[in-house]
Amino acid sequence: MQGNKMLEELNIPKHVAIILDGNGRWAKSKGMPRNYGHIQGAKAVEVICEEAYKMGIQYLTVYAFSTENWNRPKDEVEALMKLLRNYLKTCLKTAEKNRMCVRVIGDKSQLDEDIRRRIGELEEATRDNDGLHFQIALNYGGRDEIVRAVKSLVRDTVAGAVRVEDISEESLGDILDTKGIPDPDLLIRTCNEQRISNFLLWQLAYTELYFTPVAWPDFTKEELVKAIEAYNMRDRRYGLVKGE
Ligand code: IPE
Ligand code: IPE
Ligand code: MG
Numbered sequence: 188m189q190g191n192k193m194l195e196e197l198n199i200p201k202h203v204a205i206i207l208d209g210n211g212r213w214a215k216s217k218g219m220p221r222n223y224g225h226i227q228g229a230k231a232v233e234v235i236c237e238e239a240y241k242m243g244i245q246y247l248t249v250y251a252f253s254t255e256n257w258n259r260p261k262d263e264v265e266a267l268m269k270l271l272r273n274y275l276k277t278c279l280k281t282a283e284k285n286r287m288c289v290r291v292i293g294d295k296s297q298l299d300e301d302i303r304r305r306i307g308e309l310e311e312a313t314r315d316n317d318g319l320h321f322q323i324a325l326n327y328g329g330r331d332e333i334v335r336a337v338k339s340l341v342r343d344t345v346a347g348a349v350r351v352e353d354i355s356e357e358s359l360g361d362i363l364d365t366k367g368i369p370d371p372d373l374l375i376r377t378c379n380e381q382r383i384s385n386f387l388l389w390q391l392a393y394t395e396l397y398f399t400p401v402a403w404p405d406f407t408k409e410e411l412v413k414a415i416e417a418y419n420m421r422d423r424r425y426g427l428v429k430g431e
Pocket of ligand 3: 208209210
């Protein structure tokens with residue numbers, strides 16, 4: 188891609204979701220500990236938030252910690268939680284500057300109390316911002332999200348607040364963590380893996396998938412443009428639906 192003129196000609200997806208992968212392999216390839224990869228990965232998230240919004244992307248969702256990631260070695264989980272604490276602090280400042288509206292999706296109830304408090308403050312402080320809608324998936328699993336939604340639906344049905352005949356794709360979508368957020372148009376996964384790893388199972392039904400060998404800490408604006416160019420080459424039969 189040469190210059191901004193061509194970027195202007197591209198159809199920019201409204202919502203981009205990213206499975207940021209390869210932090211550990213990236214660090215290892217440099218003879219560094221995995222955590223160094225996570226630190227650089229967090230920096231890449233900040234850069235991409237800014238670049239995505241400049242390009243006209245309205246919603247960006249990143250997979251930061253999955254329900255399965257608790258199974259990693261204790262040291263790594265602790266290091267990730269520490270990094271998350273710092274990241275949430277930085278994110279509050281960045282969000283104020285960029286007018287970003289931040290929402291955390293996933294089961295927050297399993298996170299430490301101080302992390303939940305920081306998330307609450309961040310969501311509250313940024314809720315009316317009119318910039319990028321930035322979703323961070325933390326202790327997120329697509330199956331877990333659906334199970335939580337089904338439980339709440341069954342409770343409401345038993346209590347007589349919802350009639351079984353009234354349950355629809357729309358009403359179920361409205362009790363998922365992503366309520367009010369349009370489904371992703373484009374999913375990017377970095378570092379050569381070609382699977383969904385329990386991310387946004389319901390929401391990705393018609394999303395275009397893009398895989399790149401680039402490891403997440405090396406993911407730049409140029410790589411994002413490449414993904415959008417590939418998205419523009421697809422024959423989107425289903426994409427231009429709801430709200431467009
Ligand atoms: C992605 O990088 C970040 C998280 C899942 C937290 P990885 O930690 O999965 O890195 P690899 O896949 O082992 O290289
Ligand atoms: C997916 O990456 C989860 C996140 C990016 C947070 P993983 O590296 O944990 O996924 P698998 O284990 O390779 O499927
Ligand atoms: Mg990985």
